[in-house]
């Protein structure tokens with residue numbers, strides 16, 4: 761990719777007619793659509809059942825995820841799995857991914873400190889998310905936190921104002937034409953890492969569970 765200017769984006773690495781999520785994941789392993797691949801350990805692609813009715817979209821992999829190559833396997837992931845259980849969702853009905861698939865961080869000494877991905881990274885990585893949606897054709901999209909919300913709903917999205925409400929999808933997306941799915945629904949909630957950082961963790965956790973119960977109620981047989 762060029763040393764300056766906007767990233768070229770992931771599109772040229774996305775297979776035109778993928779047969780399944782495994783093929784997408786293999787292709788994403790070689791993605792150089794933005795500079796984040798240079799310092800991260802590996803691409804962290806989504807995971808879950810190919811027939812999952814619900815897709816959770818987070819921000820980006822964290823330090824643990826970057827090392828293990830799997831999304832939501834760190835502390836936030838453990839909390840999210842607990843919340844999924846407490847909301848009465850079937851974990852096999854959930855596919856989980858991130859808006860950006862490489863870990864963005866800055867080095868402070870030997871520590872890798874999380875940095876929020878920028879709009880250019882979100883745009884560059886978007887083709888992978890679109891490809892995942894195209895294969896999964898979910899009933900519901902759950903946006904975890906502000907970055908995922910901004911990635912899909914546009915920069916004016918505010919999680920505090922929009923959380924816990926069902927929205928039409930893709931009609932409420934910033935680029936609805938990108939998402940070749942039937943009319944489904946979307947719901948935004950806080951990122952599980954926000955629960956871990958909250959002063960009142962119990963209340964924050966319960967609010968996450970309450971939002972996920974709304975999501976559970978939106979699924980149809």
Ligand code: SF4
Pocket residue numbers: 769770788791792793794795796797803860861862881884885886888
């Ligand atoms: S963050 Fe996304 S676009 Fe950038 S290199 Fe990684 S997979 Fe490609």
